[in-house]
Amino acid sequence: MQNINSKLPNVSTTIFTVMSQMANSYNAINLSQGFPNFEAHPKLIELVSQAMQKGYNQYAPMPGLPSLRSIIAEKTSALYGYDYHPESEVTITSGATQAIFTIISAFVAPGDEVIIFKPAYDSYEPSIELFGGTVIPVQLSAPDFTINWEEVASKITKKTKMVIINTPHNPSGTVLSKNDMLQLEKLLKGTDIILLSDEVYEHIIFDQQKHESASKYPGLAERAFITASFGKTFHTTGWKMGYCLAPTVLMQEFRKVHQFNVFCSNHPIQFALAEYLKTPENYLSLSDFYQQKRDLFLSLIKDSRFSYTPASGTYFQLLDYSDITNEADVDFAERLTKEHGIASIPVSVFNLDQKDDHVLRFCFAKTEDTLKRAAEILCEV
Numbered sequence: 001m002q003n004i005n006s007k008l009p010n011v012s013t014t015i016f017t018v019m020s021q022m023a024n025s026y027n028a029i030n031l032s033q034g035f036p037n038f039e040a041h042p043k044l045i046e047l048v049s050q051a052m053q054k055g056y057n058q059y060a061p062m063p064g065l066p067s068l069r070s071i072i073a074e075k076t077s078a079l080y081g082y083d084y085h086p087e088s089e090v091t092i093t094s095g096a097t098q099a100i101f102t103i104i105s106a107f108v109a110p111g112d113e114v115i116i117f118k119p120a121y122d123s124y125e126p127s128i129e130l131f132g133g134t135v136i137p138v139q140l141s142a143p144d145f146t147i148n149w150e151e152v153a154s155k156i157t158k159k160t161k162m163v164i165i166n167t168p169h170n171p172s173g174t175v176l177s178k179n180d181m182l183q184l185e186k187l188l189k190g191t192d193i194i195l196l197s198d199e200v201y202e203h204i205i206f207d208q209q210k211h212e213s214a215s216k217y218p219g220l221a222e223r224a225f226i227t228a229s230f231g232k233t234f235h236t237t238g239w240k241m242g243y244c245l246a247p248t249v250l251m252q253e254f255r256k257v258h259q260f261n262v263f264c265s266n267h268p269i270q271f272a273l274a275e276y277l278k279t280p281e282n283y284l285s286l287s288d289f290y291q292q293k294r295d296l297f298l299s300l301i302k303d304s305r306f307s308y309t310p311a312s313g314t315y316f317q318l319l320d321y322s323d324i325t326n327e328a329d330v331d332f333a334e335r336l337t338k339e340h341g342i343a344s345i346p347v348s349v350f351n352l353d354q355k356d357d358h359v360l361r362f363c364f365a366k367t368e369d370t371l372k373r374a375a376e377i378l379c380e381v
Contacts, residue, residue, distance in 0.1 A: 047272035064092025112161035119350030168313025300375030
């Protein structure tokens with residue numbers, strides 16, 4: 001046997017895989033992993049099929065289909081007022097996680113520091129460590145998960161290469177405000193720090209709030225990569241399709257890595273998305289669609305022993321179980337799956353030193369029937 005010196009010795013199977021496997025083993029309702037259990041719009045499926053039949057089955061252009069990049073640029077300009085050149089500043093990726101990994105690999109080197117906000121999506125940290133970077137965490141706390149910008153300022157050093165933000169935020173369901181973005185813009189002014197803005201839930205935001213994209217703020221846009229996900233937007237997580245926006249000077253470096261990472265992304269799906277995006281209602285209606293699901297889920301569990309602050313965005317809802325048990329969240333999540341038949345995600349696994357706020361994350365991107373069955377279980381706990 002080879003003596004392998006692992007580059008990620010502390011990384012194991014993700015909690016998403018662990019909980020989904022447990023849900024399957026115990027025939028539990030799976031509200032853990034973040035995927036819808038309903039199909040994409042039939043029109044989108046039809047467009048993919050048509051593209052395949054028309055012969056769009058070979059490599060797409062490395063940065064993506066020109067027609068798709070153009071309509072993404074138009075969409076971004078219309079929503080956020082910033083103009084990206086489709087030829088040099090928009091790249092189609094095999095999901096947002098691939099874009100995030102590529103950004104980090106293109107810019108983070110040994111000795112660099114990257115500020116992240118925890119709880120954080122679990123791909124950030126290992127990607128940084130893989131390329132020799134040092135993670136500088138800023139821990140957020142339940143129930144509001146607000147950012148102390150003075151603390152952030154204290155963590156910026158000459159070694160800071162990148163700051164990663166995520167809004168709407170997974171797993172907390174919170175969103176960054178205009179004031180948050182202005183404070184971040186002020187902090188980064190006059191530096192060479194790159195901003196990675198993970199905005200995969202940009203179209204899933206509730207209660208008349210607005211998505212504060214980094215592209216709305218010139219001082220951020222000039223230094224920012226913005227990552228987005230068609231999988232999250234159009235209920236097709238298995239397609240692994242996303243895109244990345246950045247100024248030309250940054251995108252040039254991104255594409256140097258991208259071409260050797262995946263080279264290009266799924267051609268017929270790109271063709272279908274270019275057509276599907278021509279109807280803005282296909283993505284602008286998502287907030288209402290998911291708010292109805294959030295509101296239904298919360299109305300069904302209002303008499304349970306769980307407490308909560310309604311999610312402001314994403315399709316995840318945190319539930320506080322402090323009135324039920326003092327168990328660690330990992331233990332309680334396992335017991336809920338095995339004994340009650342409902343799977344969730346313990347949030348401590350995303351926190352610094354596994355800080356346990358006694359909250360679990362539940363995905364409400366499910367059919368009405370699934371949400372009703374899940375709520376019945378939660379009300380009995």
